[in-house]
Ligand SMILES: Nc1ncnc2c1ncn2[C@@H]1O[C@H](COP(=O)(O)OP(=O)(O)OP(=O)(O)O)[C@@H](O)[C@H]1O
């Protein structure tokens with residue numbers, strides 16, 4: 001459809017296979033992309049999307065037999081450098097910038113300019129500027145990357161791709177860490193690149209993003225190629241059916257407007273401040289209640305949750321649990337009091353990538369299960385691991401596989417299992433569905449509901465507005481470190497995406513209690 | 514309201530016995546064992562050639578039907594020499610076991626050689642006190658423990674870099690060792706626990722028994738206790754460890770304490786062998802052999818990956834190298850050069866072998 005300009009598609013991948021030991025990650029996948037096309041790649045967690053893109057970028061080598069053509073010419077991609085030379089740029093979900101270097105240095109990384117052996121910063125900065133300007137960046141080439149937000153870092157990665165004259169840009173779940181405003185900006189940027197003739201391969205689990213952006217959608221399932229839909233063939237039912245092999249009606253959804261039966265006050269946060277990002281925040285969560293903590297990225301939600309969990313030191317404030325004042329000085333104290341926190345940054349702060357799924361799931365409860373003297377209870381650990389893999393449907397060959405080899409969504413499930421094993425009374429979930437597919441999302445929502453039904457007090461931080469609206473009994477919205485307002489779902493304070501955004505951006509001041 | 518969503522991955526491709534995964538982990542634990550065996554074979558052959566006088570002579574004798582005579586003429590694989598190798602490896606094994614704990618957390622302990630010297634001085638001095646000689650062993654071990662805990666406290670609570678802390682301790686504790694004995698050698702010709710250094714049970718030297726007991730105990734701690742999992746976790750991802758409720762400072766205190774206490778035990782073993790200790794000379798650069806053993810054993814320098822069995826093999830490789838090179842008459846200078854190159858080469862080989870299981 002977009003093919004009128006060129007005779008051959010810019011990218012053709014055919015019969016791509018990849019086996020890791022006994023794991024067949026890809027079993028003959030194909031993908032065709034045209035210049036000036038946004039091509040979405042969808043599929044469940046572990047379907048093989050990231051693996052396919054890592055083959056394209058030279059991070060992995062495909063098993064022999066398949067074929068890759070760029071602009072009609074067969075090519076071999078042995079390493080990241082040869083991919084770069086062919087005009088392929090990939091933005092992984094875990095951004096790959098060096099935070100200690102400047103924007104200009106990162107844009108030139110691996111292709112530094114030098115003058116008689118010395119690095120030529122001035123020229124590097126000068127030729128970075130136009131690219132940054134064209135992409136609408138409001139920071140200069142001399143800025144240190146460590147001073148940039150995640151959205152801005154992403155922009156640097158895109159600038160790097162544009163600067164290298166990339167013809168094919170792969171984005172692997174680029175919006176999971178962005179606020180909705182930043183997402184909008186990213187989208188207009190992606191459209192701009194498309195108009196300039198780039199082929200963009202866009203991986204996402206979010207249906208609405210795919211609707212908004214994609215010209216065509218290819219779907220993978222269990223490492224195999226299912227098919228490709230054009231824009232006018234798109235429908236949610238059809239996509240889901242292609243992804244999971246069944247139709248969507250089975251997915252769990254809390255009935256709109258239905259509330260959990262809530263009990264006594266469980267968690268009371270009074271006047272919390274940390275002197276930086278959190279300013280005199282108070283909020284409550286009842287037993288069996290699901291409260292969403294909404295707000296823009298950077299509004300202090302994660303910081304607040306970490307204060308409650310004892311991971312950071314607070315300056316002022318009192319914490320009350322079930323009507324009793326408590327002091328949680330460390331995560332260890334919090335966990336043994338029944339307060340658990342799911343971090344938003346699973347790779348850096350959550351998982352032990354070199355350890356097994358089994359160890360990761362049991363890590364917070366090894367001590368509890370152990371006999372006196374600290375000898376491991378291997379039987380109960382094995383039981384917990386097997387049960388957790390079963391309940392959350394974690395796709396893994398066995399409990400002793402290293403977590404680092406799992407797909408992103410399955411890693412998230414492992415981390416979630418670890419928390420649940422501690423049987424918490426208060427659950428602080430920071431972006432609990434980040435990177436998980438729609439099926440797993442509905443599983444996690446169901447789990448949240450079941451926990452609430454059992455009387456657990458749940459505070460969910462989420463930047464996905466449909467998610468906030470869908471699962472919460474009440475919404476607390478933060479803005480710039482303060483509580484901007486509360487929505488209890490009543491007729492006066494309905495929980496809608498619009499009302500949340502108004503509070504989050506400060507477009508309206510409410511008289512919330 | 515709850516509808517069950519059936520998201521069972523119908524044709525999950527990765528369901529399988531995971532036998533390849535297990536194979537991979539076996540390869541990882543076996544690691545350097547083939548190199549150890551290769552080295553042993555090499556030295557045996559070379560010592561046979563040495564005994565025969567030349568390669569030609571050795572081959573000649575085999576041709577003439579004296580096969581077995583030739584084989585048993587090799588001095589390397591003789592029971593007596595192997596026992597010497599094991600004894601040479603013993604002290605390093607004990608130090609390397611402690612070093613394994615430390616390196617698994619992503620740290621390093623450069624002070625074990627100095628602690629060994631100081632503890633050995635203490636052991637000998639106490640053994641010379643008429644009624645209190647029986648306190649010599651516990652005092653030496655506790656002495657080492659205290660220095661190790663001091664390292665640990667600085668690393669855990671003041672958040673100082675382990676390299677710097679233990680580099681300082683390397684120098685300072687060496688000074689303490691000299692101070693204790695007034696910078697003189699301390700002797701005890703009737704050392705009460707000399708049997709540790711020179712005796713044997715059913716032909717197995719006590720030194721070897723102690724070393725293997727330490728290795729076994731370390732294995733148990735690392736693989737069968739909560740503490741062990743926590744050590745791996747702290748080395749693998751310290752932030753995540755803290756957020757999972759692990760008391761990171763206590764874990765660090767333990768590993769440095771254990772390393773110090775094992776250096777104290779090593780001191781007892783060394784003193785028992787020598788009937789003497791000298792604060793200046795004893796234990797010089799022992800920390801390097803211990804670190805080399807751990808790294809040869811495949812333990813990652815950044816922490817989180819490794820095993821005590823690897824360390825055992827690593828310590829044996831170092832002992833076999835030292836012993837074998839002497840046996841075949843290589844000069845002292847070349848021994849250093851060869852040892853260093855073998856360590857680098859072996860680790861390079863290991864990295865190359867494991868790089869096939871690369872991950873992003
Ligand atoms: N280095 C590796 N070693 C072993 N198995 C791997 C490795 N990398 C990926 N796999 C396996 O390959 C399969 C596909 O993984 P991949 O990361 O491509 O999934 P994905 O489609 O990107 O999923 P997600 O949406 O969760 O990110 C998974 O079963 C995963 O466990």
Ligand SMILES: [Mg+2]
Nearest residue numbers: 049050407408
């Ligand atoms: Mg992925």
